[in-house]
Every structure is written in structure tokens, then in C-alpha cells.
């Protein structure tokens with residue numbers, strides 16, 4: 001189960017409705033312009049510490065409510081909202097890196113994080129290197145005097161390896177380098193990024209989250225968050241955020257606020273369904289490897305257990321896993337298997353109501369050899385909210401048709 005108290009807190013949040021009006025959802029305030037009663041008042045208002053409203057881009061009562069709820073979800077103190085999960089990654093890197101600096105990114109990171117480093121940061125004189133997230137000593141070796149930021153992701157994109165987050169974070173702290181976690185998979189539910197082991201001793205500096213996925217839950221909203229506990233670090237990020245002009249629409253914020261109270265239930269249901277499907281795949285002879293951190297043979301399973309089991313409840317995982325299908329099938333057969341699925345749709349952005357499948361070609365995605373992944377065709381599945389038995393029947397039918405034993 002997810003932590004039920006966390007869900008309770010998302011619902012019973014100290015939001016103050018306008019006088020005489022109380023309802024389940026907070027009000028939606030929309031503004032570019034904010035009025036000042038006098039010029040003197042205009043001059044005296046300070047937007048950076050949220051003590052006053054000055055301009056829609058700097059925050060509204062609606063964005064403040066979502067920011068506060070996300071802080072309580074992830075255990076952070078300060079939050080920034082940006083127009084997508086990728087914008088959260090980009091803003092973090094842009095705020096903290098200067099020409100001559102270097103950023104380290106796990107080789108199995110969300111692909112566009114690497115594309116940002118290669119396609120943009122590099123042209124501004126910001127170097128990057130990819131480290132092996134499953135080998136903390138590789139990270140240690142790659143940190144140089146120029147390293148200013150280390151990205152973390154748990155588990156890795158598509159191949160789902162769960163790294164030794166505690167070891168990676170400790171190395172960053174020892175070397176005095178900031179670490180930022182892409183916490184989209186954990187969603188603030190599976191583990192606590194600012195209190196990783198549940199003893200208050202260890203946490204990341206920054207947690208970014210693609211709200212597009214589980215918090216939105218609808219497959220229809222783009223948004224991202226950047227959460228910190230450190231006021232000075234938050235201010236640095238906030239100034240960059242302001243200078244880049246990144247705002248979010250009130251209606252999108254409303255959608256996320258409306259979905260947040262059900263996120264714990266959805267996450268748990270999608271986790272259970274994901275594990276049921278993963279167990280089913282394990283029994284199919286076409287499947288040569290299952291990549292799901294909650295399964296014993298998966299790379300990094302023990303690290304998943306350590307971090308996601310740190311809070312004395314059944315360890316959670318997102319409803320997301322990959323399988324490696326036997327090499328003896330052709331790409332055309334794999335594609336036909338995907339095309340012929342009726343309930344699983346072909347698409348990228350998980351966390352919504354519809355189950356999805358994507359075939360990946362690892363050779364195009366990784367810089368380091370992937371010896372822990374068996375040769376074959378990698379298929380990534382994400383769970384929606386359909387009945388598990390219907391999903392299994394869908395897979396069974398297409399598998400039988402296109403990938404005969």
C-alpha cells in the first residue's frame with residue numbers, strides 16, 4: 001500500500017477558501033496582470049518569498065496551492081512549477097551550470113535529459129559525461145573539479161535498473177556536488193527523495209517530477225515541478241525560472257489539483273496490475289528477461305527494496321516494466337505484435353488511464369555496454385486502469401498470433 005496518511009494530507013490540506021465558500025477543490029485564479037492599490041504598494045511588494053502577488057508568471061493563489069501540496073508529497077520545502085517534466089530538467093541544469101562546468105548524467109537517464117546536454121548545453125561550453133548508475137565507483141571516478149551537478153534517476157529509463165541511490169548521493173555529498181533526482185517514477189509515493197532511508201540522514205538536493213505522469217493521471221496535461229529543501233538553492237532556481245519566463249496555465253494546475261487526491265490509489269492499483277502482468281510475462285517462453293525492480297532477478301532489486309521498503313510498508317513500484325523478447329523473432333514480428341494489441345496503445349507518456357506499449361532499440365540509447373540486459377527486443381509496458389485480466393487476454397491473443405512459441 002502507499003502511505004495512506006500521505007493521501008489524507010493531500011486531501012485535507014490547509015487551504016483557506018474565500019470567506020463563506022467551502023468546496024472540495026480550491027479556486028482557480030487566472031491572471032497575467034495583478035493589480036496594486038498604489039504605486040507605493042507596487043514598489044514594496046516582494047515576489048521572491050511569496051509574501052505578495054506581483055505578476056501572474058510569478059505565481060497565483062492557484063499555483064501556490066499546488067506547489068505546497070507537492071512539497072508535502074515529496075517532503076520538500078520549496079517548489080517551482082514549469083510547463084513540462086523536461087522543462088523541470090532543463091531549468092535545473094540551466095540554473096546551476098555555467099560555461100566551463102560539467103554535468104554527470106546516468107547512462108540510462110530519460111533520453112531527452114541526455115539530448116539537452118548534447119544538443120544545447122554543449123554549445124554553451126557546458127560539458128557532460130554519462131556514468132554507469134549501477135557502479136557508484138564509476139560516478140566517483142568521473143567527478144572532476146568542474147563537475148557542478150549530478151543527475152540521478154531511479155529506476156533507469158526503459159531498462160529499469162534501480163541504482164544504489166544512497167551510495168550515489170553520499171558520493172555527491174562527499175565531493176560537494178549538487179545532486180538532482182528525476183523522481184517521476186517514484187512520484188513522491190514509492191520513496192522519499194529528501195529522506196531516503198527514513199532516518200533523516202540522507203537526501204537529494206533537488207527532486208524534479210514530471211507531473212505529466214502520475215499527478216496528472218489523465219494523459220492530457222504537461223507540467224513539471226522542481227522541489228528543494230534549501231532556501232538559497234531554491235532562490236537560484238527561481239531566478240532562472242523567472243528569467244526564462246516559465247509559467248504554467250491555471251487550468252492545467254486545476255487538472256493536476258483535481259487528480260492529486262486519487263494519485264495514491266491509482267499508483268497502487270497500477271503497481272499491482274504491473275506486477276501481475278510482469279508475472280504473466282515471466283511464464284511466457286518468448287520472454288527471455290523481465291525488467292521490473294520489484295522482481296528478484298532484476299538489476300538493482302536489492303536497492304529498490306532498501307529505498308522503497310525504508311518506510312515500514314509494502315514497498316511500492318510504478319506500473320511500469322520492460323520485457324526482453326527472444327532474439328529469434330524479427331523486428332517486423334515484434335512490431336506486428338504491438339500493432340495488433342487492442343487495449344495497449346502505442347505511446348510514450350505513462351501514468352494515464354490507458355495502458356501503453358513501446359518497442360525500444362537499446363543500441364541507439366546507451367553509451368556503455370548493457371551486459372546485464374540479455375540480447376533481444378525490448379518492449380516497455382505502462383499500466384493504465386483497465387481490468388488486469390482483459391490486459392492479459394489482449395497480450396495473450398497478440399502473442400499467440402504474431403510471436404508463436
Ligand SMILES: *Cc1c(COP(=O)(O)O)cnc(C)c1O
Nearest residue numbers: 084085086110184210212222223
Ligand atoms: C515523461 C518524463 C519526463 C518528461 O516529462 P514531460 O512532461 O513529458 O516533459 C521526465 N522524466 C521522466 C522519467 C519521464 O518519464
